[in-house]
Amino acid sequence: MALRLIATFFKILLASLAVGVILSQLDITPEQVLAEIGLTPEQITNYLIAFFHWAIPHLILGGVVILPVWLVIFLFRPPRRSD
Numbered sequence: 001m002a003l004r005l006i007a008t009f010f011k012i013l014l015a016s017l018a019v020g021v022i023l024s025q026l027d028i029t030p031e032q033v034l035a036e037i038g039l040t041p042e043q044i045t046n047y048l049i050a051f052f053h054w055a056i057p058h059l060i061l062g063g064v065v066i067l068p069v070w071l072v073i074f075l076f077r078p079p080r081r082s083d
Contacts, residue, residue, distance in 0.1 A: 023033075034040060 031041070034044070
């Protein structure tokens, strides 16, 4: 399963590189693409920062509940047979 995830990651990376090279040859810059959709690099940075400021407290709060529950389930699970 991990191998499939890594393979998919590299396929996406390779496809992104190929599209980037093609767009570069057509003299299309990331700033032009962002301007077409009405964004600036600064706005994207601000949106990402706002997202992390929102997400991190929620992740911590969820972890405070989920991790102990997982630990209890893990500890009381019957042992696996090694046939």
